[in-house]
Amino acid sequence: xxxxxxxxxxxxxxxxxxxxxxxxxxxxxxxxxxxxxxxxxxxxxxxxxxxxxxxxxxxxxxxxxxxxxxxxxxxxxxxxxxxxxxxxxxxxxxxxxxxxxxxxxxxxxxxxxxxxxxxxxxxxxxxxxxxxxxxxxxxxxxxxxxxxxxxxxxxxxxxxxxxxxxxxxxxxxxxxxxxxxxxxxxxxxxxxxxxxxxxxxxxxxxxxxxxxxxxxxxxxxxxxxxxxxxxxxxxxxxxxxxxxxxxxxxxxxxxxxxxxxxxxxxxxxxxxxxxxxx
Amino acid sequence: xxxxxxxxxxxxxxxxxxxxxxxxxxxxxxxxxxxxxxxxxxxxxxxxxxxxxxxxxxxxxxxxxxxxxxxxxxxxxxxxxxxxxxxxxxxxxxxxxxxxxxxxxxxxxxxxxxxxxxxxxxxxxxxxxxxxxxxxxxxxxxxxxxxxxxxxxxxxxxxxxxxxxxxxxxxxxxxxxxxxxxxxxxxxxxxxxxxxxxxxx
Numbered sequence: 001x002x003x004x005x006x007x008x009x010x011x012x013x014x015x016x017x018x019x020x021x022x023x024x025x026x027x028x029x030x031x032x033x034x035x036x037x038x039x040x041x042x043x044x045x046x047x048x049x050x051x052x053x054x055x056x057x058x059x060x061x062x063x064x065x066x067x068x069x070x071x072x073x074x075x076x077x078x079x080x081x082x083x084x085x086x087x088x089x090x091x092x093x094x095x096x097x098x099x100x101x102x103x104x105x106x107x108x109x110x111x112x113x114x115x116x117x118x119x120x121x122x123x124x125x126x127x128x129x130x131x132x133x134x135x136x137x138x139x140x141x142x143x144x145x146x147x148x149x150x151x152x153x154x155x156x157x158x159x160x161x162x163x164x165x166x167x168x169x170x171x172x173x174x175x176x177x178x179x180x181x182x183x184x185x186x187x188x189x190x191x192x193x194x195x196x197x198x199x200x201x202x203x204x205x206x207x208x209x210x211x212x213x214x215x216x217x218x219x220x221x222x223x224x225x226x227x228x229x230x231x232x233x234x235x236x237x238x239x240x241x242x243x244x245x246x247x248x249x250x251x252x253x254x255x256x257x258x259x260x261x262x263x264x265x266x267x268x269x270x271x272x273x274x275x276x277x278x
Numbered sequence: 279x280x281x282x283x284x285x286x287x288x289x290x291x292x293x294x295x296x297x298x299x300x301x302x303x304x305x306x307x308x309x310x311x312x313x314x315x316x317x318x319x320x321x322x323x324x325x326x327x328x329x330x331x332x333x334x335x336x337x338x339x340x341x342x343x344x345x346x347x348x349x350x351x352x353x354x355x356x357x358x359x360x361x362x363x364x365x366x367x368x369x370x371x372x373x374x375x376x377x378x379x380x381x382x383x384x385x386x387x388x389x390x391x392x393x394x395x396x397x398x399x400x401x402x403x404x405x406x407x408x409x410x411x412x413x414x415x416x417x418x419x420x421x422x423x424x425x426x427x428x429x430x431x432x433x434x435x436x437x438x439x440x441x442x443x444x445x446x447x448x449x450x451x452x453x454x455x456x457x458x459x460x461x462x463x464x465x466x467x468x469x470x471x472x473x474x475x476x477x478x479x
Binding site for chain 1: 282361363368380397414416430435445446452465475
């Protein structure tokens with residue numbers, strides 16, 4: 001069994017490296033992709049693209065050697081060296097190009113996560129196992145192909161690049177079955193909706209130059225939602241208050257008044273509704 | 279609290295026209311926008327930082343004066359007043375500005391370098407994300423490769439689908455899709471409370 005396991009490793013590694021090299025050698029944006037990797041920190045921006053292609057070329061050469069007879073030990077040694085290089089590289093990338101520390105902002109390169117490191121580690125283990133192979137993968141028992149499938153699934157599971165083909169659909173399915181956000185649906189009108197309506201109203205646009213603040217207070221009463229802002233009326237500090245239809249979208253019915261709170265006087269209130277004035 | 283209710287009653291009757299104390303607009307002079315703009319004390323000079331704006335993390339708070347350390351190294355002194363609007367996930371009160379919060383403030387720079395704040399936005403973030411997973415009242419988001427956890431706040435979080443009116447129903451959000459999120463950052467974490475999410479339905 002162990003002999004069979006070792007024997008199929010060149011097939012697994014060969015397929016993996018061939019797929020990996022394809023992404024590095026083929027496609028219209030290879031140079032741009034290369035500059036976004038940690039390679040550009042390692043060898044400099046100028047050499048990132050050639051280095052990226054060179055790694056792809058080496059991967060392809062080793063893949064072909066592993067996949068085609070005859071079975072040479074040197075092929076497995078090359079795979080071990082390459083896999084060890086990958087482990088070193090992803091750890092370097094993790095340490096030297098880490099996630100920026102703010103927690104939310106910035107334009108960091110897609111970071112290396114534990115999965116990437118684990119994948120490189122599994123590849124190294126597979127390459128070490130391949131060293132012990134004494135028969136070629138083309139002469140193993142057909143049953144051993146199942147091992148290849150299992151191992152390929154491990155690599156797929158550890159490849160963030162492939163998540164959209166299996167992980168995203170699974171998560172979508174879970175959302176469809178469990179409806180985790182169903183509780184958010186309600187008849188409450190969010191303040192954001194009121195604000196959208198307010199911003200499109202003639203009343204708001206006509207007093208906009210007087211407004212000094214963002215929304216300061218808001219409250220509901222009957223069919224209205226009231227929204228107040230700090231305002232300046234001439235040199236006089238004042239409060240602008242809007243009445244917005246709460247459950248309807250009727251921006252033309254929005255009413256406004258500018259009030260001096262200290263005296264209780266209404267300084268400005270257009271004849272209502274404002275839209276009919278002009 | 280009675281103060282708040284009293285204010286609201288006054289303002290409600292003023293805007294609905296049920297109070298009689300209207301001073302004629304003509305008595306107050308011109309309604310032209312220039313009148314209002316003239317009240318602005320300082321205009322920004324080209325190439326200089328806007329004097330009427332401050333940004334940073336709150337390092338200390340002494341009553342209504344907040345010290346904020348700006349990302350450019352400047353220290354801002356910000357005066358909160360009864361007329362200051364404070365946004366922290368939702369419009370709230372000035373006592374919600376806490377040490378450790380990040381803030382943006384806009385107001386008028388007073389002589390002596392104190393910024394009299396008219397508007398303060400606390401911990402506000404605006405992120406372009408894609409939704410990597412959805413859990414019970416939580417969205418797992420990816421912002422340029424960084425994981426951000428977005429908490430749904432019932433009664434506050436709203437969604438704008440395809441630019442239509444905001445609604446509270448977030449259930450049309452889809453895993454794997456892009457979205458833009460306005461939210462309130464929980465300081466020193468990768469978590470935000472969601473205010474408004476703009477997405478395609």
